[in-house]
Amino acid sequence: MDRTLSPKFVIADQLDLIFPERIELKNGCVLYWMKDVKDEAVKLDIDWEAGTKYQDQKLISSFTNKLLLSGSEELSSKQIDEEMDFYGGFYQMQLDKDHAGITLYGLTENMNDIFSVFSKAFSVANFPQNELDKERTIAIEKFKIEQQKVKVICRQLFTPNLFGADTAYGQVAELSDFDALNSDELRRFFNTHYKTAPTLFLTGNVNKDFIEVLRDWSANFQTPIKTNLIQEFTQTNGRVHHEKVDAIQTAIRIGRLMFDKKHPDYFGFQLLNTIYGGYFGSRLMANIREDKGYTYGIGSGMAVMQDAGYFFIATEVGKDVKDDAVKEIFNEMNKLKEAPVSEEELTKVKNYMLGEFLRQADGPMALIEVFKNIYYNKLPKSYYADFIQAIHDATPQSLQDLANKYFVEEEMLVVTAG
Numbered sequence: 001m002d003r004t005l006s007p008k009f010v011i012a013d014q015l016d017l018i019f020p021e022r023i024e025l026k027n028g029c030v031l032y033w034m035k036d037v038k039d040e041a042v043k044l045d046i047d048w049e050a051g052t053k054y055q056d057q058k059l060i061s062s063f064t065n066k067l068l069l070s071g072s073e074e075l076s077s078k079q080i081d082e083e084m085d086f087y088g089g090f091y092q093m094q095l096d097k098d099h100a101g102i103t104l105y106g107l108t109e110n111m112n113d114i115f116s117v118f119s120k121a122f123s124v125a126n127f128p129q130n131e132l133d134k135e136r137t138i139a140i141e142k143f144k145i146e147q148q149k150v151k152v153i154c155r156q157l158f159t160p161n162l163f164g165a166d167t168a169y170g171q172v173a174e175l176s177d178f179d180a181l182n183s184d185e186l187r188r189f190f191n192t193h194y195k196t197a198p199t200l201f202l203t204g205n206v207n208k209d210f211i212e213v214l215r216d217w218s219a220n221f222q223t224p225i226k227t228n229l230i231q232e233f234t235q236t237n238g239r240v241h242h243e244k245v246d247a248i249q250t251a252i253r254i255g256r257l258m259f260d261k262k263h264p265d266y267f268g269f270q271l272l273n274t275i276y277g278g279y280f281g282s283r284l285m286a287n288i289r290e291d292k293g294y295t296y297g298i299g300s301g302m303a304v305m306q307d308a309g310y311f312f313i314a315t316e317v318g319k320d321v322k323d324d325a326v327k328e329i330f331n332e333m334n335k336l337k338e339a340p341v342s343e344e345e346l347t348k349v350k351n352y353m354l355g356e357f358l359r360q361a362d363g364p365m366a367l368i369e370v371f372k373n374i375y376y377n378k379l380p381k382s383y384y385a386d387f388i389q390a391i392h393d394a395t396p397q398s399l400q401d402l403a404n405k406y407f408v409e410e411e412m413l414v415v416t417a418g
Contacts, residue, residue, distance in 0.1 A: 250418030
């Protein structure tokens with residue numbers, strides 16, 4: 001091998017993804033199993049429709065999820081954790097606006113025991129008051145510390161102004177919401193949202209006995225009733241500022257409501273966003289970090305939930321250059337509207353995006369995440385092939401058209417705090 005020569009450069013033009021096997025359990029529970037795994041590591045995600053958009057009281061969803069394995073008066077959280085440790089397993093709680101759940105990790109030989117510890121703890125979950133009080137104390141102290149950060153203040157102003165303060169996606173917790181929590185309310189949320197059939201995503205080399213264990217466990221659930229929480233969101237346009245006298249920096253968050261992943265402009269806009277602010281070599285980074293020196297980092301992105309999507313730009317700059325930074329953010333939008341990107345820049349970003357996608361789909365545990373994106377967003381199995389094709393087909397003119405369509409300053413919400 002001649003190490004003085006660079007490896008041959010190849011642009012991905014197709015990708016044969018492996019999708020998990022679908023297994024019907026009981027009462028509407030469905031298991032997706034990615035079993036082509038060479039090592040003995042096992043990961044099991046158990047997801048419920050129990051994200052924050054389902055709560056009728058702020059913080060109920062997150063505290064129910066945090067205390068899911070807090071046990072009961074007879075079985076403490078410490079005992080549960082010690083049993084899990086004994087079998088070499090561990091778990092992580094998962095929560096976003098749409099879903100909540102738990103991920104169990106372990107080795108093939110111990111997975112039955114690890115799941116047994118979980119299912120026993122889940123079956124007796126009673127959200128003891130002492131466990132709630134302990135978790136609440138920790139959370140309040142963390143909340144007070146976070147409230148001193150301008151980026152947190154900025155995000156908490158951005159969210160309700162983007163969606164509407166009273167909507168499922170626009171709600172933001174306040175300090176008084178912690179005091180309103182009690183065990184009865186957590187048990188009510190648990191009984192409503194965690195006793196209906198979850199969706200399971202299994203990655204690992206387990207035996208058929210373990211699948212039968214999951215099938216038996218699924219018999220404990222009720223068949224889910226289809227929910228319809230889709231709401232209309234009303235965005236505030238223009239500028240919102242929170243003055244924090246002792247702050248050294250100002251946080252900036254700019255954005256607008258957008259569309260979901262099924263929209264015909266989604267792939268093209270993702271490419272446009274990457275050029276604009278979606279990677280380290282983006283135009284925002286080149287101008288506002290490298291040229292002007294206003295910030296250490298700046299980025300933009302798309303966030304997509306089940307019922308909404310939005311575009312955003314986020315950064316922190318010195319207080320004295322806040323207005324200049326906002327001006328430059330819109331200047332970079334205008335440049336993309338006024339002139340097409342060069343073929344050289346477009347080719348570089350296409351290669352970056354395709355390389356990133358290959359990295360994100362590397363290995364069975366990454367592939368199950370790729371599949372979850374398709375599953376939860378109700379996308380066709382051709383989604384990623386369509387993505388690759390759309391990246392190849394994008395032209396300077398098509399991106400300029402998208403910039404003129406969506407980079408409209410008058411339709412943006414500009415929030416600053418500092």
